[in-house]
Amino acid sequence: MTIVVTGATGQFGRLAVEALLRRGADPQDVLATGRDDAKLASIAELGVRTAVADYDDPASLRAVVEGADKVLLVSGSEVGRRVAQHGNVIQAAQDAAVSLVAYTSIPKAQTNTMVLAGEHRATEELIAASGIPFTFLRNSWYLENYLPQVPTYLEHGVVGAAGDGRISGATRADLADAAAAALLADDSAGRVFELGGESFSLADLADAVAKASGRDVAHTEVSGEQLTEILVGAGLPRGYAEVLADADAGIARGELEVTTGDLERLIGRRPTTYREAVADAVRALAPSAS
Ligand SMILES: NC(=O)c1ccc[n+]([C@@H]2O[C@H](COP(=O)([O-])OP(=O)(O)OC[C@H]3O[C@@H](n4cnc5c(N)ncnc54)[C@H](OP(=O)(O)O)[C@@H]3O)[C@@H](O)[C@H]2O)c1
Incomplete structure (x- = not known):
């Protein structure tokens, strides 16, 4: 095969x-x-x-x-x-x-x-x-979409335009494991898996960074237009910044929230949570930053 x-x-x-x-x-x-x-x-x-x-x-x-x-x-x-x-x-x-x-x-x-x-x-x-x-x-979103920004979160807080929307983020590794499990199973044909881990809002993300680091980390909600300008100011190409702001709007509408349990069932274990991944990312920083 x-x-x-x-x-x-x-x-x-x-x-x-x-x-x-x-x-x-x-x-x-x-x-x-x-x-x-x-x-x-x-x-x-x-x-x-x-x-x-x-x-x-x-x-x-x-x-x-x-x-x-x-x-x-x-x-x-x-x-x-x-x-x-x-x-x-x-x-x-x-x-x-x-x-x-x-x-x-x-x-x-x-x-x-x-x-x-x-x-x-x-x-x-x-x-x-x-x-x-x-x-x-x-x-759903890779947790790794957020983890490299932990140092920025520690400095400026979590800024986004996703409102109370929830993201069922999972590690790339867990999602890739699910892909492997589906490929090796005999009964995957015709199946649609909605895959995500424990969900979180951007406020929850800020809270996770705060708890892991022992520092104050604010969550600031901005409009999509403001987020675009902030990202452009940080050096992102405008088109990419607009796509990210649009993604936050989708999150606000619940479009990345997954409640099926398909990921856990496919991989046969509890997926890594955003709190665990954030704690690992904070630990990996220089001791002075955490
Ligand atoms: N769920 C999420 O949060 C999320 C986030 C980002 C992206 N994605 C999607 O998930 C995909 C996989 O994620 P990732 O993190 O592995 O992205 P990645 O590291 O950028 O990998 C993309 C892969 O697609 C290959 N590729 C691109 N254009 C190709 C072409 N013309 N012919 C053959 N291969 C081509 C790349 O080849 P090279 O190594 O040669 O570039 C690379 O192997 C992404 O491509 C994107 O569609 C999902």
Whole structure:
């Protein structure tokens, strides 16, 4: 059985490969793919097979998917180009008559109105229309979206435009483990998993940083426009800042809150919580900062 993992050179993809191996997959059954030869060399050290495949190069995709049983399609990182890119992977998977495509999507993809959800919705629709048996792994936010900002939170507090909205954040590692579990299970076809950990608001996040550090950490609510300007002032490109502000608006509408319990069921253990991840991030800082 060959399981192709796309985007294996990225953070999630590599963790998914590692989780497949931990869950007992034969390394020779795992074909880790990406567009960068040098990055693939580091994954080859895990003992898995590797091959170059670029979402923009249908021939490269056909070559890696041919003869495969299952494909983990890790959503690409080039926002705005992803539907066509994912479409190339889906076409290759359809031509190869694979038995399963698992796709990393976003919670409530069919109704989620966040800007970022559009490409996920369109990809899910392409997969469904292809007739390939599929599993949708609708991942809520990575906790790692927040953890690198812990030093900023300690200095300026948590600033956001998400209101009381709750984020069912989970570590990349837990979400990647869920992907591996779904790929290795026999009953994943046709299933849609809404995946997230214990939910928190931005006020809860500030509280977690405060408790872990013993310092005062405020939560400040701003408008979406204000958040955009703050992020631009911090050096982010305007387009990206607008996408992040739009994501906060989606959080305020509850679009990243997941209450299914699918993550815990899939991985068979309690996922890491935001408080645990924040405490680890605070501990990892220089002693003077915590
Ligand atoms: N749930 C969340 O909070 C969240 C947050 C951010 C992103 N995401 C989504 O989840 C995906 C995985 O997350 P991540 O943290 O692993 O992101 P990442 O580290 O940026 O990895 C993205 C992967 O996609 C690959 N890729 C991009 N364009 C490609 C192309 N044209 N052909 C082949 N491969 C291509 C990248 O290859 P290279 O190594 O060559 O760049 C990399 O392997 C992201 O791409 C994004 O769609 C989710």
